[in-house]
Amino acid sequence: MRQRGRMIRLIALGTGLAVVIAACGSGKKAPSTSASAKSGATASVVMGTTDRVVALDPAGSYDLGSWTPIYNIYQLLLKIPPGGNTPVPDAATCAWQNPSNPVVYMCTMKAGQKFSNGDPVTAQDAAYSFQRIVTIKASNGPSSLLSSMKSVTASGNTVTFTLTAPNAVWPYVLTTGAGALVDQKVFPADKLLPDSQVIGSGPYKLAKYVPNQLAEFLPNPNYGGDDKLSNKEFIIRYEQNADTLVSDVSSGAINVAYRDMSPTQIKSLQGKSGVQIVYGHGTEIRYLNFNYNVMPGSNTAQKSAIRQAIAYLINRQDIATNVYNNTVKPLYSMIPQGLAGHTDSFKQMYGASPNPAKAKAALQAAGVQTPLAITLWYNTNHYGEASADEYTEIQRQLGASGLFKVTLQSAEWSTYNVAITKDEYGIGQLGWFPDYPNADDYTAPFYIDCSAATPNFPNNHYCNPAMEKLIAQEEATTDQAKRNAIFAQIQTIAAQDPVYIPVWQGGQVAAVGSNVTGVPSTFDPSYTFRFWLIGKK
Amino acid sequence: MSSSTGSLRRYLVTRLALVIPMVLLLLTFVFGLMRVAPGNPIQAALGGHLSPAQLHVRMHAAGYDKPVVVQYGEYLRQVFTGNFGTTITDSRPVSQIITQNGAATLELTVAALFVALLVGVPLGMLAGRMRDSWVDVSARSFGIVVYAAPVFFLGFLARLVFSTYLGWLPSSSQASVLVQADLIPHSNILILDAMIDGKWGDLPDLVRHLTLPAITLGLLLAGVFVRLIRVNVIQTLRADYIEAARARGVRESRVVVRHAFRNALVPVITVVGLQVALLLSGAVLTEATFNWPGIGNELVFYLNSRDYTAVQGIITVFALVVVAVSLLIDIANAWIDPRIRYS
Numbered sequence: 001m002r003q004r005g006r007m008i009r010l011i012a013l014g015t016g017l018a019v020v021i022a023a024c025g026s027g028k029k030a031p032s033t034s035a036s037a038k039s040g041a042t043a044s045v046v047m048g049t050t051d052r053v054v055a056l057d058p059a060g061s062y063d064l065g066s067w068t069p070i071y072n073i074y075q076l077l078l079k080i081p082p083g084g085n086t087p088v089p090d091a092a093t094c095a096w097q098n099p100s101n102p103v104v105y106m107c108t109m110k111a112g113q114k115f116s117n118g119d120p121v122t123a124q125d126a127a128y129s130f131q132r133i134v135t136i137k138a139s140n141g142p143s144s145l146l147s148s149m150k151s152v153t154a155s156g157n158t159v160t161f162t163l164t165a166p167n168a169v170w171p172y173v174l175t176t177g178a179g180a181l182v183d184q185k186v187f188p189a190d191k192l193l194p195d196s197q198v199i200g201s202g203p204y205k206l207a208k209y210v211p212n213q214l215a216e217f218l219p220n221p222n223y224g225g226d227d228k229l230s231n232k233e234f235i236i237r238y239e240q241n242a243d244t245l246v247s248d249v250s251s252g253a254i255n256v257a258y259r260d261m262s263p264t265q266i267k268s269l270q271g272k273s274g275v276q277i278v279y280g281h282g283t284e285i286r287y288l289n290f291n292y293n294v295m296p297g298s299n300t301a302q303k304s305a306i307r308q309a310i311a312y313l314i315n316r317q318d319i320a321t322n323v324y325n326n327t328v329k330p331l332y333s334m335i336p337q338g339l340a341g342h343t344d345s346f347k348q349m350y351g352a353s354p355n356p357a358k359a360k361a362a363l364q365a366a367g368v369q370t371p372l373a374i375t376l377w378y379n380t381n382h383y384g385e386a387s388a389d390e391y392t393e394i395q396r397q398l399g400a401s402g403l404f405k406v407t408l409q410s411a412e413w414s415t416y417n418v419a420i421t422k423d424e425y426g427i428g429q430l431g432w433f434p435d436y437p438n439a440d441d442y443t444a445p446f447y448i449d450c451s452a453a454t455p456n457f458p459n460n461h462y463c464n465p466a467m468e469k470l471i472a473q474e475e476a477t478t479d480q481a482k483r484n485a486i487f488a489q490i491q492t493i494a495a496q497d498p499v500y501i502p503v504w505q506g507g508q509v510a511a512v513g514s515n516v517t518g519v520p521s522t523f524d525p526s527y528t529f530r531f532w533l534i535g536k537k
Numbered sequence: 538m539s540s541s542t543g544s545l546r547r548y549l550v551t552r553l554a555l556v557i558p559m560v561l562l563l564l565t566f567v568f569g570l571m572r573v574a575p576g577n578p579i580q581a582a583l584g585g586h587l588s589p590a591q592l593h594v595r596m597h598a599a600g601y602d603k604p605v606v607v608q609y610g611e612y613l614r615q616v617f618t619g620n621f622g623t624t625i626t627d628s629r630p631v632s633q634i635i636t637q638n639g640a641a642t643l644e645l646t647v648a649a650l651f652v653a654l655l656v657g658v659p660l661g662m663l664a665g666r667m668r669d670s671w672v673d674v675s676a677r678s679f680g681i682v683v684y685a686a687p688v689f690f691l692g693f694l695a696r697l698v699f700s701t702y703l704g705w706l707p708s709s710s711q712a713s714v715l716v717q718a719d720l721i722p723h724s725n726i727l728i729l730d731a732m733i734d735g736k737w738g739d740l741p742d743l744v745r746h747l748t749l750p751a752i753t754l755g756l757l758l759a760g761v762f763v764r765l766i767r768v769n770v771i772q773t774l775r776a777d778y779i780e781a782a783r784a785r786g787v788r789e790s791r792v793v794v795r796h797a798f799r800n801a802l803v804p805v806i807t808v809v810g811l812q813v814a815l816l817l818s819g820a821v822l823t824e825a826t827f828n829w830p831g832i833g834n835e836l837v838f839y840l841n842s843r844d845y846t847a848v849q850g851i852i853t854v855f856a857l858v859v860v861a862v863s864l865l866i867d868i869a870n871a872w873i874d875p876r877i878r879y880s
């Protein structure tokens with residue numbers, strides 16, 4: 001009985017304590033808890049995101065969620081400057097040994113660069129950084145980005161890359177997360193370093209990391225680069241879903257909500273007090289993929305006509321407006337706007353608005369019976385919540401012409417991405433997120449498919465030797481004017497007999513507190529989110 | 538050694554022996570289920586970006602193309618040596634997920650249990666004592682509604698009312714960002730960590746973040762308690778010894794509080810244990826609703842990523858917790874009631 005009385009008292013005491021503590025905190029935020037309470041050049045900035053970190057060791061990650069902190073912790077040999085899309089020196093100055101034959105690339109390290117632990121950044125560290133990525137070959141690592149690297153050596157303060165074949169886009173590879181420089185005294189040669197132990201020579205050092213919850217970055221006292229910091233502390237909060245991202249930026253719990261809010265969520269934040277929506281240039285694309293083996297059509301001519309007819313009928317502007325509230329732009333080439341070499345080849349060939357008459361003519365010329373029953377596949381969870389609406393809109397557009405009878409089918413990503421490469425989907429949705437801002441990244445992975453050993457990534461059985469030759473030519477020249485001319489030819493061929501139909505190009509968007517500055521400056525085709533540019537008024 | 542001690546020992550040995558096939562069956566089931574589901578972590582992460590050939594090289598290196606039997610053997614060997622492996626998706630040791638995120642789940646479930654007892658026990662007693670009155674009807678209705686309503690629905694409703702409309706409580710996470718950045722993880726139970734370091738100023742923030750998830754999950758269990766305790770109180774109030782107490786002239790309030798309520802509470806101990814599984818499954822949904830960084834939240838993510846290693850590790854831990862609690866309850870019951878040992 002006495003024990004029971006003690007128990008009741010204990011419960012009552014605990015309840016009372018909890019109520020008192022909650023009451024103390026209710027209605028007001030503790031000064032230390034309000035991210036928005038601090039302002040000025042010495043402010044702390046808190047960013048929320050639904051991206052996840054795969055690894056903070058550059059050898060273990062090949063995703064934007066990891067590369068965002070990596071770009072801020074580590075230096076690269078070359079980097080993409082804010083607003084730009086061409087590499088400039090970061091920790092080194094680089095040049096081709098022979099620009100007319102881009103096979104050997106040499107980088108000279110800048111003097112005075114140090115890791116956050118005080119170790120100098122050397123050419124040996126740089127060579128080590130690349131070599132260990134190839135050695136470790138982590139499951140989720142970027143080793144495939146370095147597949148054209150034959151060898152990397154260091155001599156004095158010079159790093160020399162020898163490539164397996166001429167590759168003019170190699171400098172762009174160096175600007176990716178795969179090019180992050182690590183300290184060979186800290187990072188093991190044959191395995192990944194635990195996330196909490198990583199150090200680099202970039203503007204920030206990792207101060208605290210709780211996986212999938214929080215990462216805190218403080219200025220690197222030994223940073224020897226050019227970038228000036230607009231804040232004294234940058235914190236990332238990892239959110240499970242975009243709903244919490246929206247509520248947290250609305251309440252001021254976070255200052256920046258970045259990736260990945262739906263168009264509806266963005267719209268709900270527009271006009272909200274204390275929140276501004278910031279748009280920026282992006283080069284993420286969505287397109288329709290056609291599998292040559294299993295798409296409708298009884299012969300090559302019919303299949304080609306069906307693809308052309310669909311290209312005539314899709315109204316990209318309606319998709320951008322009705323489905324995405326104009327947060328995306330119509331795309332008329334696989335190479336997005338903003339990249340050197342882009343042309344609106346699909347607009348030139350099929351027009352900016354639907355043309356049912358030409359679509360009908362193309363189908364009739366090939367002897368395709370209309371209305372033709374086709375199945376469109378889309379994915380339910382990988383390309384955003386609006387995918388279902390997007391494909392319903394496409395179904396409506398194609399059906400309205402009377403030429404197609406469209407059935408929609410969908411699958412969850414784990415099923416979808418396997419099935420689409422195994423000849424199970426004739427026509428399906430796909431998307432592409434760039435490795436680096438160069439037109440080559442939007443052509444080589446898609447149009448090189450003639451060798452059975454190296455199919456393109458959708459494995460759609462496309463093969464055009466002329467296209468492969470052109471891609472080899474653009475990769476072999478460093479003359480941008482020549483490359484642009486080649487890309488123009490590539491895009492024309494791609495539109496004439498489309499294996500992909502580009503639909504839209506995504507922009508970058510963030511919801512930020514009204515006193516937050518610098519986000520528009522970091523939005524560019526490289527998708528480098530530069531913490532140092534973000535400050536508060 | 539007395540015969541009762543010996544029989545208890547035999548009982549314990551038998552129960553412990555049964556745990557092994559139970560866990561083995563469960564491990565096999567989880568392993569099979571993950572392999573039946575399409576895709577693997579590498580395809581989920583890099584599919585749509587790498588060619589099938591490049592994906593195959595990575596899957597081969599990770600051993601995903603080995604015969605399932607070989608993978609099963611490796612999996613069992615790992616589990617029985619206490620090594621749950623490292624996740625493919627984000628290179629985290631599963632043991633780290635269990636200690637770090639498991640601590641957040643423990644914090645939530647303990648708080649939820651507290652809420653359940655606080656709400657369920659008094660309401661159940663009142664309902665039983667005032668049978669068929671409006672209090673009873675209200676308490677029963679409340680119990681049915683909170684038990685039947687999906688926990689995520691209650692969670693969204695609570696977020697909408699107390700966070701979005703009224704702005705009283707935070708809608709997500711375990712702590713405000715700057716508070717969490719300030720805390721040094723000792724136990725990974727943030728309230729405890731704040732106390733250990735004497736950061737009392739952080740406690741209001743932590744309690745405010747805990748309030749909505751704990752109430753949401755706690756109400757689920759409170760619904761069970763209300764109904765159970767009500768029935769027990771009604772039955773106890775009909776018992777002979779209660780009548781005898783009344784006949785002796787004991788005051789009615791004393792009869793109810795000291796005799797009826799006390800005995801009606803005994804089955805709750807068993808039920809609390811049995812509800813651990815309900816709490817854990819509820820925690821998965823509650824954590825997802827409130828972005829609570831618990832082990833359930835991680836499970837959802839790893840399931841979507843088809844991360845075999847992580848899912849197998851987390852479910853194994855869930856299972857072991859449920860099995861351990863069930864075992865403890867059996868032992869407690871056997872200790873209290875000798876008939877159980879012999880049956």
